[in-house]
Amino acid sequence: MVDEKMYELGTKKSTIRTIFEFGRKRAAEVGEENVFDFSLGNPNVPAPEFIKKAIIDIVNEMDPVALHGYTIAPGDPVARETLAKSINRRFGTSFAGKNLFMTSGAAAAITITFKALAEDGDAFITFAPFFPEYRCFVESVGARLDVVPARTEDFQIDFDAFERMITTHTKAVIVNSPNNPSGVIYSLDTIKKLTDLMRAKEKEFGHPIFLISDEPYREIAYDGIEVPYLTRYYDNTIVCYSYSKSFSLPGERIGYIVVPDEIADFGRIYGAIAGAARVLTHVNAPSLFQRVVAKCADMPSNIETYEKNGKLLYNGLIEAGFTCVKPQGAFYLFPKALEDDDVAFCERAKKYDLLLVPGTDFGCKGYFRAAYCIKTDTIERSLPLFKKLAAEYK
Amino acid sequence: MVDEKMYELGTKKSTIRTIFEFGRKRAAEVGEENVFDFSLGNPNVPAPEFIKKAIIDIVNEMDPVALHGYTIAPGDPVARETLAKSINRRFGTSFAGKNLFMTSGAAAAITITFKALAEDGDAFITFAPFFPEYRCFVESVGARLDVVPARTEDFQIDFDAFERMITTHTKAVIVNSPNNPSGVIYSLDTIKKLTDLMRAKEKEFGHPIFLISDEPYREIAYDGIEVPYLTRYYDNTIVCYSYSKSFSLPGERIGYIVVPDEIADFGRIYGAIAGAARVLTHVNAPSLFQRVVAKCADMPSNIETYEKNGKLLYNGLIEAGFTCVKPQGAFYLFPKALEDDDVAFCERAKKYDLLLVPGTDFGCKGYFRAAYCIKTDTIERSLPLFKKLAAEYK
Numbered sequence: 079m080v081d082e083k084m085y086e087l088g089t090k091k092s093t094i095r096t097i098f099e100f101g102r103k104r105a106a107e108v109g110e111e112n113v114f115d116f117s118l119g120n121p122n123v124p125a126p127e128f129i130k131k132a133i134i135d136i137v138n139e140m141d142p143v144a145l146h147g148y149t150i151a152p153g154d155p156v157a158r159e160t161l162a163k164s165i166n167r168r169f170g171t172s173f174a175g176k177n178l179f180m181t182s183g184a185a186a187a188i189t190i191t192f193k194a195l196a197e198d199g200d201a202f203i204t205f206a207p208f209f210p211e212y213r214c215f216v217e218s219v220g221a222r223l224d225v226v227p228a229r230t231e232d233f234q235i236d237f238d239a240f241e242r243m244i245t246t247h248t249k250a251v252i253v254n255s256p257n258n259p260s261g262v263i264y265s266l267d268t269i270k271k272l273t274d275l276m277r278a279k280e281k282e283f284g285h286p287i288f289l290i291s292d293e294p295y296r297e298i299a300y301d302g303i304e305v306p307y308l309t310r311y312y313d314n315t316i317v318c319y320s321y322s323k324s325f326s327l328p329g330e331r332i333g334y335i336v337v338p339d340e341i342a343d344f345g346r347i348y349g350a351i352a353g354a355a356r357v358l359t360h361v362n363a364p365s366l367f368q369r370v371v372a373k374c375a376d377m378p379s380n381i382e383t384y385e386k387n388g389k390l391l392y393n394g395l396i397e398a399g400f401t402c403v404k405p406q407g408a409f410y411l412f413p414k415a416l417e418d419d420d421v422a423f424c425e426r427a428k429k430y431d432l433l434l435v436p437g438t439d440f441g442c443k444g445y446f447r448a449a450y451c452i453k454t455d456t457i458e459r460s461l462p463l464f465k466k467l468a469a470e471y472k
Numbered sequence: 473m474v475d476e477k478m479y480e481l482g483t484k485k486s487t488i489r490t491i492f493e494f495g496r497k498r499a500a501e502v503g504e505e506n507v508f509d510f511s512l513g514n515p516n517v518p519a520p521e522f523i524k525k526a527i528i529d530i531v532n533e534m535d536p537v538a539l540h541g542y543t544i545a546p547g548d549p550v551a552r553e554t555l556a557k558s559i560n561r562r563f564g565t566s567f568a569g570k571n572l573f574m575t576s577g578a579a580a581a582i583t584i585t586f587k588a589l590a591e592d593g594d595a596f597i598t599f600a601p602f603f604p605e606y607r608c609f610v611e612s613v614g615a616r617l618d619v620v621p622a623r624t625e626d627f628q629i630d631f632d633a634f635e636r637m638i639t640t641h642t643k644a645v646i647v648n649s650p651n652n653p654s655g656v657i658y659s660l661d662t663i664k665k666l667t668d669l670m671r672a673k674e675k676e677f678g679h680p681i682f683l684i685s686d687e688p689y690r691e692i693a694y695d696g697i698e699v700p701y702l703t704r705y706y707d708n709t710i711v712c713y714s715y716s717k718s719f720s721l722p723g724e725r726i727g728y729i730v731v732p733d734e735i736a737d738f739g740r741i742y743g744a745i746a747g748a749a750r751v752l753t754h755v756n757a758p759s760l761f762q763r764v765v766a767k768c769a770d771m772p773s774n775i776e777t778y779e780k781n782g783k784l785l786y787n788g789l790i791e792a793g794f795t796c797v798k799p800q801g802a803f804y805l806f807p808k809a810l811e812d813d814d815v816a817f818c819e820r821a822k823k824y825d826l827l828l829v830p831g832t833d834f835g836c837k838g839y840f841r842a843a844y845c846i847k848t849d850t851i852e853r854s855l856p857l858f859k860k861l862a863a864e865y866k
Contacts, residue, residue, distance in 0.1 A: 079680060079736060080744035084588050088747025089739075124536040133531050133760075142518040146721045182576065182725070185753040194478050218751035286473060327540045329759025331576070342473060345483075350474035353482025357612035359579040364758045365723025366527075 087214065093439045094118065101433050108431065114460040115433045116448040119258060119410070121326040123383050123451070129325055132373045136366065149368060151352060151361035153180025153334070157372035161334065164375035169307035177338060179351055180363035182331035184294045184320030188252070189215045191290055191316050191335060193354035194347065196221040200249040202290075205235055207259050207412060207440035207447075209292070212252060221249065228442045233260040233403055233412065234268045237275060244279050250288035250316075251276060255305060256295035256407025259440045259447035261388070263299055263406045266306050273312040280314070286342040289315045294333075295408040297324040297379035300388065303406055313340040316347075321371050323409075324379040332367040384409045387450040387457055394461035395448075398468040409451040412437065416471040420444050426470070430463040481608065487833045488512065495827050502825065508854040509827045510842040513652060513804070515720040517777050517845070523719055526767045530760065543762060545746060545755035547574025547728070551766035555728065558769035563701035571732060573745055574757040576725035578688045578714030582646070583609045585684055585710050585729060587748035588741065590615040594643040596684075599629055601653050601806060601834035601841075603686070606646060615643065622836045627654040627797055627806065628662045631669065638673050644682035644710075645670060649699060650689040650801025653834045653841035655782070657693055657800045660700050667706040674708070680736040683709045688727075689802040691718040691773035694782065697800055707734040710741075715765050717803075718773040726761040778803045781844040781851055788855035789842075792862040803845040806831065810865040814838050820864070824857040 091099075097117040105113045136145065152158065158175035165173055181187040192202065196219040204212055206228040216223040224243050229236040244251075253272075255264040264272075276287050291308045296319065299305050309315045320333035337348045355361050388405035395402055395413055402413035415423035420436040424446055427434050437445030450457060485493075491511040499507045530539065546552065552569035559567055575581040586596065590613040598606055600622040610617040618637050623630040638645075647666070649658040658666075670681050685702045690713065693699050703709045714727035731742045749755050782799035789796055789807055796807035809817035814830040818840055821828050831839030844851060 080588055080740050081591055081748070084744040084747035084751070085740055086747065087750050088588075088745065089743035120542055122537060125540045129540075130531050130536065134528055137524050137527050142524065142720070143516060146519045146523075146723050148514055148722045182753070182758075189751075189753045194474055194482075197475055214751060215753070326536070328542045329540050329756060331756065331758050346474050346479055349483035350478040351482065353478035353480065354475070356481050357478070357583075357608060358752050359576070359583045359609070360753070362723060362725065364576075364725050364761070366760075367758070 094435055097433050097435065100428065104431055113431045113433065114456055114463065115452065116450065117433045117435050119449050119451065121323055121328060121451055122453065123326050123380055125326040126377065126380055128374055128377050129327070129370060132370045133366070136369050136373065140369070145369065146365055149180075149362050149365055151355065153178065153363055154365070154368050154372075157368040158334075160372040161375050165336070167376070169310065171307065171309060171338070173336060173338065177336055179335040179337070179348070179355065180368055181333050181335055181355070182360055182363050183322055183328070183333045184292055184318050185211065185215070186331070186358070186360045187318035187320065187333050187335045188290065188292050189218070190351055190354045190358060190360055191318060192216055192221065193219045193358060194350035195249050195288060197249070199247055201245070201247045202250050202252055203240070203243055203248055204252040204254075205240070207233070207257070207437060207442035207445065209254060209258050210439055224248075225441050230442070230445070233257065233262040234264060235272060237271055241275060244287070246283045248279075248287055250290050252290045252292060253308075254292045256299055258295065258408055259410045259435070259437070260403060260412040261405050261408050261410045262403055263303050263305055266304070269306045269308065269311050276312065286314045291315060291317045293317060294320040294323050298381050298384055298409060299407040300381070300385045300405060305407070309336065309338045309340070313338065314342055316341070325371070325374065327367070330364060330367045332363055332371055383454065384451060387452070387454055390454065391448060391450045391457050394457070395464060398461070398465040400464070400468065409449060411448045411450065412442075412445050413448065415444055415446050416468060418444055420446055427467055430467055432460060432463055432467060488829060491827050491829065494822065498825055507825045507827065508850055508857065509846065510844065511827045511829050513843050513845065515717055515722060515845055516847065517720050517774050519720040520771065520774055522768055522771050523721070523764060526764045527760070530763050530767065534763070539763065540759055543574075543756050543759055545749065547572065547757055548759070548762050548766070551762040552728075554766040555769050559730070561770070563704065565701065565703060565732070567730060567732065571730055573729040573731070573742070573749065574762055575727050575729055575749070576754055576757050577716055577722070577727045578686055578712050579605065579609070580725070580752070580754045581712035581714065581727050581729045582606075582684065582686050583612070584745055584748045584752060584754055585712060586610055586615065587613045587752060588744035589643050589682060591643070593641055595639070595641045596644050596646055597634070597637055597642055598646040598648075599634070601627070601651070601831060601836035601839065603648060603652050604833055604835075618642075619835050624836070624839070627651065627656040628658060629666060631665055635669060638681070640677045642673075642681055644684050646684045646686060647702075648686040650693055652689065652802055653804045653829070653831070654797060654806040655799050655802045655804045656797055657697050657699055660698075663700045663702065663705050670706065680708045685709060685711045687711060688714040688717050692775050692778055692803060693801040694775070694779045694799060699801070703730065703732045703734070707732065708736055710735070719765070719768065721761070724758060724761045726757055726765055777848065778845060781846070781848055784848065785842060785844045785851050788851070789858060792855070792859040794858070794862065803843060805842045805844065806836075806839050807842065809838055809840050810862060812838055814840050821861055824861055826854060826857055826861060
């Protein structure tokens with residue numbers, strides 16, 4: 079009666095959903111303030127005041143027929159030109175509006191890109207730990223996801239493993255830096271090694287291998303660490319960006335795809351992206367928010383709270399005896415679990431109402447994800463509980 | 473390098489796009505006011521003032537973290553409950569929020585529904601004349617679109633042809649009333665015959681046949697003609713609604729799917745819809761506009777201009793010697809072309825800068841579509857040109 083695969087995807091509870099529901103149940107029993115929910119990657123910093131001002135100014139000033147009407151499929155030309163120039167100012171690139179395709183956030187951007195590129199027998203590579211929806215999205219376009227095991231000492235890239243995995247079937251490599259769930263930013267050294275190796279493999283195989291940069295966390299980087307803009311290092315790069323985290327607008331579904339002129343065949347790739355957006359009914363991203371993000375293109379992200387939270391949680395965990403790569407960006411820590419079985423560890427943490435997500439969910443057993451986009455006070459009050467949890471393992 | 477089908481879908485110019493570009497070229501040559509573009513189905517009535525007020529009130533009053541944050545995948549529970557109650561008040565139904573799944577407009581709603589339902593070898597049936605994207609969307613989920621030829625005397629349904637076409641492979645029947653491009657509303661008699669026949673076929677084949685009601689034009693109905701609410705006539709109905717036309721918000725991508733409790737298996741179908749929305753990255757429709765449409769749920773559509781335009785154009789065309797079914801709803805007329813070859817007819821009309829879309833594009837040769845969601849003055853000034861065009865055929 080229905081597509082069984084869709085039924086399964088729509089009804090099978092994710093680990094995070096199960097944890098969330100457990101948290102709601104516990105909140106009813108012990109009080110909201112006594113549940114320490116580190117499971118959800120939802121921005122808790124409000125959208126900046128300039129977003130509100132932009133919305134009000136735009137609806138007051140613009141003709142509603144133009145404002146709420148259809149834009150052309152890739153998005154409003156003025157908004158795209160404005161965003162392209164803003165990217166150019168920041169990263170020394172030279173995009174025009176025609177290089178951008180506005181999308182309903184990064185999830186739509188990557189799915190459209192996968193759909194545009196995937197041919198029969200294609201594989202996409204990503205690196206553990208990784209955002210689990212990649213598998214769902216890649217498989218939904220009929221391709222295979224190959225996962226390079228994590229380099230757990232720093233969550234940069236295990237190049238030997240990567241080189242063994244890349245084959246003539248590899249259509250593209252997906253990177254996500256700052257990373258969900260590790261919070262790590264790929265260093266310039268990592269990017270150079272990665273793109274050198276990909277270029278060598280392109281030459282060896284005689285066809286392009288695309289680099290898909292999934293960048294919802296680009297703006298959330300600490301201590302002045304630079305997140306390399308990948309089109310500058312590799313011609314066959316496609317950038318998938320979202321304002322969900324940078325401006326705290328996850329519900330508004332607004333982002334874009336960048337296809338640089340330097341890519342193997344701009345016309346074919348941009349054309350296939352337009353076709354994929356059409357069949358996935360993602361043409362014309364929400365029109366008010368196209369104008370809102372264009373108006374706010376050069377405005378900064380507010381990352382102060384995330385930075386403070388990240389350091390607080392990191393120091394607390396280190397003090398409690400955990401090992402963890404230092405927070406560099408995004409709003410996640412990915413510490414080592416205190417037993418090999420990360421699922422059992424996260425179960426045990428529930429005793430203290432500490433809600434954590436097993437690393438297994440992100441393709442990296444033996445670790446756990448703690449999202450710190452929550453109240454600073456909650457993190458402070460959680461630290462003695464992490465200590466108690468750690469004490470159980472001593 | 474790319475999916476060839478996507479490249480083709482993204483780059484092949486549609487007839488309407490080609491006409492639009494011709495129109496732009498002519499506007500540059502002879503002046504905007506001398507081009508009579510009846511080709512585009514974009515609302516020209518501005519979004520009502522209450523929409524603007526709702527946007528401003530909501531951004532001023534709601535916590536931005538809740539307002540712009542992720543809603544659950546099917547949409548904000550409060551918004552869905554509010555919309556369900558509004559539907560119930562109008563149509564005597566008994567939906568709750570759980571029966572609704574918020575979507576990015578009707579295109580997303582129907583594509584999600586097709587994806588949720590389609591299994592190997594399935595066919596979907598629709599009735600000519602029909603919205604050409606149905607073919608693209610149905611084929612993109614691996615199913616086949618069967619088209620019942622038009623009953624041209626009134627653009628209701630040719631039941632003999634329909635009965636011959638419905639088979640054990642028929643998964644669903646798609647209806648669009650008020651219709652794009654005919655402007656016709658299916659009468660209660662048509663709906664009763666259709667649903668009786670479908671029920672008989674369900675019994676004969678031993679499996680459900682779904683009725684998908686694509687309703688972006690529901691509110692645009694003239695002279696008090698009632699558009700029957702189909703869940704009241706057939707249990708296995710899925711309603712796909714959009715605010716694109718009713719509130720002139722096509723760019724904002726907001727609508728919903730209704731799955732009634734009475735459907736063959738609510739849990740399986742709603743579950744498959746959730747899964748399809750997930751793989752098509754359509755979970756969480758734009759969050760501000762979920763609240764905006766909920767706040768304006770009981771507000772009326774402004775159809776005055778469309779009604780006036782429709783009658784003006786209809787009377788003018790009849791006077792010029794055309795034959796055409798009287799405008800009942802939506803904002804299209806679908807008159808008979810003055811020669812059998814509708815493409816040649818529309819080419820000839822271009823001589824007068826009358827831009828019309830051949831019926832062939834909608835699966836109905838020998839007719840043409842004239843969209844009257846344009847300035848009333850433009851229609852008035854076009855009438856002498858339609859007369860000149862008709863005179864050529866005398």
